[in-house]
Structure formats: structure tokens, C-alpha cells
Amino acid sequence: MRARSVTLLGIAAGIAAALGCIGLVPIQTGSRDQIFEIPKGTWARRMSGDKVEILPDHIRLTLGLRDILVLRNHDDVPQIFGPTLMMPGQSFRLPFERAAQYQFACTAHASGQMTIVVEPNPATPWARLAWRARELLHSTR
Amino acid sequence: MRYNLTARRNSLRILAAAVFALLVAPAAAGSPPALKAGVFDPPRQAPDFSLTSSTGHELKISQYRGKVVLLAFGFTSCTEVCPTTLNTFAVARRKLGPQAADVQVVYVTVDPHRDVPARLAKYLGSFDPTFVGGTGTEDQLAAVRSSYGISAEKKIIGNDYTYAHSSFAFLIDRAGRIRGLMPYGHSPDDYANDLTILLKE
Numbered sequence: 001m002r003a004r005s006v007t008l009l010g011i012a013a014g015i016a017a018a019l020g021c022i023g024l025v026p027i028q029t030g031s032r033d034q035i036f037e038i039p040k041g042t043w044a045r046r047m048s049g050d051k052v053e054i055l056p057d058h059i060r061l062t063l064g065l066r067d068i069l070v071l072r073n074h075d076d077v078p079q080i081f082g083p084t085l086m087m088p089g090q091s092f093r094l095p096f097e098r099a100a101q102y103q104f105a106c107t108a109h110a111s112g113q114m115t116i117v118v119e120p121n122p123a124t125p126w127a128r129l130a131w132r133a134r135e136l137l138h139s140t141r
Numbered sequence: 142m143r144y145n146l147t148a149r150r151n152s153l154r155i156l157a158a159a160v161f162a163l164l165v166a167p168a169a170a171g172s173p174p175a176l177k178a179g180v181f182d183p184p185r186q187a188p189d190f191s192l193t194s195s196t197g198h199e200l201k202i203s204q205y206r207g208k209v210v211l212l213a214f215g216f217t218s219c220t221e222v223c224p225t226t227l228n229t230f231a232v233a234r235r236k237l238g239p240q241a242a243d244v245q246v247v248y249v250t251v252d253p254h255r256d257v258p259a260r261l262a263k264y265l266g267s268f269d270p271t272f273v274g275g276t277g278t279e280d281q282l283a284a285v286r287s288s289y290g291i292s293a294e295k296k297i298i299g300n301d302y303t304y305a306h307s308s309f310a311f312l313i314d315r316a317g318r319i320r321g322l323m324p325y326g327h328s329p330d331d332y333a334n335d336l337t338i339l340l341k342e
Binding site: 069080083084085086087089090091092093094095097100102104105112 | 177178179180181182183185289290292305306307308309322324326
């Protein structure tokens with residue numbers, strides 16, 4: 001009984017230490033790009049009645065980590081994509097330098113608006129932990 | 142039992158790999174873009190148009206080849222976004238000093254009924270006497286907006302009306318290519334930074 005308690009205590013301490021480390025280690029990302037792409041054939045699918053959603057109406061970015069919105073049009077026709085009109089094969093790279101909420105008119109959304117929330121760089125261990133947890137969740141989706 | 146153990150180990154390995162990747166992924170991010178504006182790659186030629194200028198003459202975007210152009214869309218009755226944007230352009234232009242002679246601001250109205258050339262000229266002149274406005278028929282202006290991906294929606298408010306419209310500005314280089322799109326809210330310093338880069342090319 002006692003041995004089991006010690007084991008559980010050890011596991012809990014290990015998890016706490018791991019979380020602490022994850023929160024303390026500075027975050028380094030391989031890329032600061034948040035990429036959205038219009039695949040080839042999107043226009044044809046839309047014309048045939050498919051509801052193709054590519055850009056969410058809310059996008060979350062983080063200063064210093066993932067703060068560059070990248071849009072790419074791989075389709076054969078020009079597309080209104082987020083805030084801009086993009087030609088076939090064209091990409092658009094929009095950096096953000098201030099934490100704020102940005103509203104763009106976007107005809108691709110039913111609301112007619114796209115919101116980009118740029119959050120401050122996670123400076124505290126808890127903020128780093130939360131950011132990593134969110135990224136982990138996002139990567140497993 | 143053995144299978145469960147193996148599967149569990151594999152899951153743990155995947156989780157460990159994911160945590161490792163998040164913790165120690167190399168910081169190989171490319172250098173930040175030189176322009177503060179959003180950048181198009183490859184840049185496309187700015188669609189040409191023929192409108193009536195605030196000077197009363199024909200206005201074509203192609204007539205400013207050789208200059209760097211700031212192109213924005215709005216209306217003179219706008220109380221917030223347009224005056225802020227135009228004031229930002231004016232301040233940015235002053236920051237450039239003599240180089241400002243090679244920068245042309247073009248402001249195309251979305252409200253042709255009120256924004257006749259004389260009104261555009263008076264309004265724009267209050268910010269900077271070099272600013273040029275463009276107006277035309279509803280159809281002409283709609284075609285220009287469509288070619289640039291600009292939205293503008295008329296909103297009736299009692300006996301009056303206003304417009305909800307795209308609030309960003311295009312940066313067009315000396316060769317007449319759309320190089321950047323600056324969202325609303327950027328500072329004169331950001332504009333001056335990007336204009337300086339484009340002027341040096």
C-alpha cells in the first residue's frame with residue numbers, strides 16, 4: 001500500500017517536473033508561418049455546389065512564434081482569399097508586429113468578416129505551457 | 142497483453158516525439174520580411190483603369206510608372222478610417238524628405254454621387270496638395286474595385302448613408318506592380334519604411 005503511494009507520488013512529481021520544464025524552456029519554432037492554401041480545383045468544386053471552407057473566420061497568431069499569415073492560391077482562377085485578391089499561383093505573406101485583434105472584410109465568409117487575433121509572446125511559464133498544449137492539440141487534429 | 146504493451150509504448154514514443162519537436166525544434170525561421178506590408182509573390186501588374194481625376198483630367202494608374210504609388214479606396218464623408226489613413230500617408234510622405242517627390246498617393250472614391258472631382262480635390266488637399274483622387278460612374282468604380290479585390294457596401298442610416306469598405310492600401314512599385322498590401326492601422330513609420338525600400342529599387 002505504501003509502495004503504491006510512493007509510486008503515485010513519484011509519477012505525480014515526475015509529471016509536475018516535466019510540465020515545469022516545458023513551461024520554463026523558451027519556445028523555438030521552426031517557422032513563423034501560419035499557412036492556408038487554396039487547393040487546385042476549389043473553384044470547380046464551389047461551382048458544383050460544394051461548400052469549401054479553407055480560411056476559418058477566426059485565426060489565432062502569436063507574436064514572435066507564429067505571426068506571419070501566409071495565403072497561397074494553387075487554383076486555376078483568381079480567388080478572394082482573406083483580405084486580398086490572389087492570382088493563380090500567387091502567395092501573400094502578411095507579418096504582424098503588434099498584439100491586437102484585426103478585422104478584415106472577407107467575402108469568402110458568411111459573416112463577411114475575418115478576424116485575426118494576434119496574441120502577445122508567451123512570456124510566463126504558464127503561458128508557454130498553454131501555448132505548447134494548444135500546439136500539441138492542433139498538431140494531433 | 143503484449144500487443145497492448147507495444148501499442149502503449151508506440152503511443153508514448155509518438156507523444157514524446159511531439160513534445161520533443163515542440164521543445165527543441167531548431168529556430169530555423171527565415172529572416173523577417175523587409176516590408177512591413179503583406180507581400181505578394183510573384184507580384185502582379187496593377188490593373189489599369191481610366192477614371193476622372195480630382196484635377197478634372199483622366200486618371201490612369203499607369204501614368205505613374207516610375208513612381209511608387211500608394212493606392213487606397215474610401216470616401217470623403219468617412220469620419221474615421223479614411224482621414225486616419227490619409228493623414229498617415231501625409232506624415233509618411235513628409236518623413237521621406239526629397240524622396241517624397243517620387244511617391245504618388247492615389248485615392249479612389251467608393252461614393253461617386255458625393256465625391257465629385259472638386260470635392261475630392263478640396264478634401265485631399267487638406268492632407269497633402271500632391272494627393273490625387275479618382276472618381277467615375279458606379280459601374281466604372283465597381284469594375285476598378287473588382288480588379289483589385291476591394292469590397293464596398295453602402296449602408297443606409299436614416300436619411301443618410303455610409304460605406305463599409307476595405308481599408309487597406311496597396312503599395313505599387315516603380316514598374317507598376319502590386320508589391321504590398323498594408324492593413325489599416327499601420328504607422329507612418331511603417332509606410333516610410335516600405336516606401337523607402339521600394340524607392341531604392
